[in-house]
Amino acid sequence: MEKVIAARNLTKEYDGLLAVDHVSFEVNRGEVFGFLGPNGAGKTSTIRMLVGLTEPSEGSALVAGYDIRKEIVEVKRRVGVVTETSNLYDELTAGENLLFASQLYNVPRNERPTRIKELLERFHLTDRRDTKFGKLSRGLKRRVVIAAALVHRPEIIFMDEPTTGLDVVSARSLRKYIEELQKEGTTVFLTTHYIEEADQLADRIALIVKGNIVTVDTPERIKDKVKGTPIVEAILSREPNKLMIKNLGELGSVDLDERRISITTGNVMVALESLIHLAKQEGLEVQHIQTQRPSLEDAFVELTGISAESMMSEKSRGRR
Amino acid sequence: MLMDELRGIYYILMKDLKAYYFKPPNISWGILFPLVLALAFSLRNPEGLIELAPGLVAMAAVFGTTSMEAIVITFERRTGALERLLLAPLSTHSILFAKVLGGAMFGGMISMAMTALAVIFFKMRVTNPLLFSITLCLTLLTLSALGALVAVSVKEVFEAQTLSNYFRFPMIFLSGVFIPVQSIPLPLRFVSYLLPLTYSVDALKGVTLHQTSIGWLMLDTAVLTLFFFGFMYASNAMLKRSLK
Numbered sequence: 001m002e003k004v005i006a007a008r009n010l011t012k013e014y015d016g017l018l019a020v021d022h023v024s025f026e027v028n029r030g031e032v033f034g035f036l037g038p039n040g041a042g043k044t045s046t047i048r049m050l051v052g053l054t055e056p057s058e059g060s061a062l063v064a065g066y067d068i069r070k071e072i073v074e075v076k077r078r079v080g081v082v083t084e085t086s087n088l089y090d091e092l093t094a095g096e097n098l099l100f101a102s103q104l105y106n107v108p109r110n111e112r113p114t115r116i117k118e119l120l121e122r123f124h125l126t127d128r129r130d131t132k133f134g135k136l137s138r139g140l141k142r143r144v145v146i147a148a149a150l151v152h153r154p155e156i157i158f159m160d161e162p163t164t165g166l167d168v169v170s171a172r173s174l175r176k177y178i179e180e181l182q183k184e185g186t187t188v189f190l191t192t193h194y195i196e197e198a199d200q201l202a203d204r205i206a207l208i209v210k211g212n213i214v215t216v217d218t219p220e221r222i223k224d225k226v227k228g229t230p231i232v233e234a235i236l237s238r239e240p241n242k243l244m245i246k247n248l249g250e251l252g253s254v255d256l257d258e259r260r261i262s263i264t265t266g267n268v269m270v271a272l273e274s275l276i277h278l279a280k281q282e283g284l285e286v287q288h289i290q291t292q293r294p295s296l297e298d299a300f301v302e303l304t305g306i307s308a309e310s311m312m313s314e315k316s317r318g319r320r
Numbered sequence: 321m322l323m324d325e326l327r328g329i330y331y332i333l334m335k336d337l338k339a340y341y342f343k344p345p346n347i348s349w350g351i352l353f354p355l356v357l358a359l360a361f362s363l364r365n366p367e368g369l370i371e372l373a374p375g376l377v378a379m380a381a382v383f384g385t386t387s388m389e390a391i392v393i394t395f396e397r398r399t400g401a402l403e404r405l406l407l408a409p410l411s412t413h414s415i416l417f418a419k420v421l422g423g424a425m426f427g428g429m430i431s432m433a434m435t436a437l438a439v440i441f442f443k444m445r446v447t448n449p450l451l452f453s454i455t456l457c458l459t460l461l462t463l464s465a466l467g468a469l470v471a472v473s474v475k476e477v478f479e480a481q482t483l484s485n486y487f488r489f490p491m492i493f494l495s496g497v498f499i500p501v502q503s504i505p506l507p508l509r510f511v512s513y514l515l516p517l518t519y520s521v522d523a524l525k526g527v528t529l530h531q532t533s534i535g536w537l538m539l540d541t542a543v544l545t546l547f548f549f550g551f552m553y554a555s556n557a558m559l560k561r562s563l564k
């Protein structure tokens with residue numbers, strides 16, 4: 001697969017503080033790459049190095065085929081950046097901001113009007129075209145910022161916590177736009193501290209903690225790495241007898257709470273089949289049965305040793 | 321490559337003029353400031369006004385360039401808008417030069433207004449319009465570059481104002497605006513020669529009041545040019561340092 005970002009030992013030090021500590025990773029063309037970590041993990045510092053807003057203290061990276069240390073202007077031509085804060089010009093309208101972005105990125109003059117029109121339509125901003133940026137709501141501002149980052153059709157778009165500070169509805173609509181971007185083949189480098197968001201959007205996730213990457217993999221495989229094995233849970237018509245519990249106990253550890261039985265097991269299929277078979281033998285009715293996998297949150301906690309509460313959850317939105 | 325940079329400079333300049341400088345309150349300030357300045361001096365000191373005229377033009381340039389520009393740069397830094405420019409495929413030199421041009425144009429508008437007032441009411445005579453324009457342009461660019469240096473060296477808008485005053489007031493008193501440099505006591509006069517405005521005032525007087533020889537004027541413009549490049553270089557270095 002073609003790599004559009006390849007970071008090697010990328011390091012950022014601020015007066016003795018190692019914000020990013022020799023990280024190496026690769027991003028494939030067309031994927032959504034999620035950079036997931038708590039506040040202060042080094043996500044923003046990493047993006048800032050990759051897009052030329054700050055110089056690495058050590059290491060380097062190839063972005064869109066160019067070395068960030070030697071050919072940063074070439075990198076800048078090929079990437080779009082959505083920074084943490086919505087930093088367009090309050091004094092200019094949404095349309096004027098997009099026009100200025102297209103001028104800065106040297107979009108051919110005759111293509112500017114159509115591109116701006118397309119972007120306004122696509123982000124449902126057409127009726128806000130002549131509204132001053134400063135007068136827009138947070139959610140709309142984010143959309144204009146993303147539109148501005150796309151005006152030169154970048155190969156890669158970097159988004160630094162795009163949904164942070166947004167209400168649940170705006171965040172959800174923004175995620176739809178991100179999913180659409182990926183469908184069109186744009187590579188998306190996305191940082192977030194919302195575990196659910198990374199799980200939903202990212203093809204691959206890098207877990208970053210204290211400037212170090214703990215693991216890089218697909219959300220599914222990260223979940224698989226967790227030792228906590230799946231759980232088979234059933235509600236029976238009566239409390240099962242001792243013998244049945246003993247038999248099930250050979251498949252994994254069994255928990256019983258009156259009619260609710262749960263088996264933590266390494267082999268879901270065998271557990272399901274045995275449970276149904278034994279229940280039938282004993283003349284018990286299976287009223288409900290389900291299996292659970294460890295969530296990305298469980299995986300995150302196990303891999304990083306950080307409690308999920310210290311990451312912000314979807315529920316705490318808006319309290320920031 | 322060069323074309324891309326020039327285009328970028330042009331668009332940033334146009335955006336700044338539109339978003340900040342050419343707003344009605346700024347325009348009216350730009351007209352009122354020289355008017356009040358001219359009026360105040362003509363009431364106080366009706367004699368020898370013509371002697372003061374070139375200095376007043378220089379003073380209008382000082383306040384016109386540094387006042388707004390420092391605010392624009394520090395403000396954009398705080399809001400993160402400056403980062404947008406730094407993300408664009410342009411060199412930091414071009415970004416700074418665009419900012420400097422914005423300040424210089426705004427200062428230019430104010431100094432032109434002052435010049436018009438001085439010609440109409442103080443009977444100032446511009447003996448060499450070409451050299452006058454060159455000197456004024458160089459002065460505006462140099463002072464604007466100094467304003468940029470101040471702005472990139474600080475974080476807050478008010479700090480930029482305070483720091484600019486450290487340069488502005490000594491320039492008003494030591495650069496020959498009111499008091500001829502020759503009559504400034506010797507140790508202080510050395511400071512005068514370290515201030516770019518001294519060379520501006522000298523040259524402006526040379527193309528209005530006196531018939532200074534071309535040689536002297538060339539020296540003044542050369543010194544101003546050196547100051548300009550020095551300030552540009554220093555502000556670029558400061559900006560780069562803040563990206564470290």
Ligand SMILES: Nc1ncnc2c1ncn2[C@@H]1O[C@H](COP(=O)(O)OP(=O)(O)O)[C@@H](O)[C@H]1O
Pocket residue numbers: 014017019037038039040041042043044045046
């Ligand atoms: N300009 C800076 N100067 C000093 N320390 C910084 C600077 N930027 C970030 N840091 C520190 O570096 C660490 C990583 O920050 P950051 O990259 O912003 O993390 P994240 O985006 O994951 O929240 C934090 O401890 C932060 O305080």
Ligand SMILES: [Mg+2]
Pocket residue numbers: 040043044045084160161
């Ligand atoms: Mg951050």
